[in-house]
Amino acid sequence: MRAAPTERAAAALAAACFGLAAPLAYVGQRLFERARGGVADPTLILWEAHTAFYWRAGTAAWWAGVIAIGVYALARRRAPTERVTRALAVALVPIAIALVVVTWWYP
């Protein structure tokens, strides 16, 4: 049984939103850690367990999943318009550049 085009379009948009939301959630968590803990001292990192990476990645994937499910639920009722997907495509490039800059300055 094939899904209806509206449902498939909603699922495709939800997948794209997952791909965009996961890095944003990850970087958001990292910035929160940095804001809470201050600037890292490299000499202290020598003893850092740093399994935080696994948790950060897992939590970011969970948030992205929640956002994707929300987007799917909304887009299923009304198929996403071309305007929405084009806006997302236009937003994706500066967001990707911002991700690189932010993770470079606040590793």
Add this chain to the structure above:
Amino acid sequence: MNVPDLVTSVHGIVGVLALAAMIHPAIFLRDGRPLSRGLRLSLGLTALVTALAFGMGVAIYEDYRAIVKRPLFVRDPAAGLLFETKEHLAFAALALVLGAAACALLAPRARRDLRQLAAVGFAAATAITLTVAALGLYVSSIASFASVTSRSAGASLPEVQSHGAQVAQAGQATSGQAGASATASSSPQPSSPR
């Protein structure tokens, strides 16, 4: 060559392969044509290879943390922080590739705009992965399993870990002495683990 060193080499090769693979859908999806069988295969393989590269990185992360990370920070703290940037960006690239691949595969035939959105996702992932690859090469030129364990060739893993700790402590002691002489005890150096 020990097992972590071998896995690191394969991780690097698979990572570069993933970088090459994601360029293909970024180019061929840009006009939003319906997917051919070959392009479907390309999308699946790109997602698979990227996930494999990330998975191998995660698999060696524990050993890397125990053996290489401390000597890396001792030799060059800036390079150590660049490794942190690399791991953040690797996750971003994986998420973008998986999202873009699913978006292109799920999009109905009539929706060119969704496939073009996926193409932008792959292009962004390619740029990010290029940065990851460059950072990986740079960081491994400062410290790697090979450079750390070559000084204790033939040693077991606990011995190698112990060697890494000794390198870190030696660097800590050196920086502590330098700091003490420079600041004349005005700012104490951290001397105990968190």
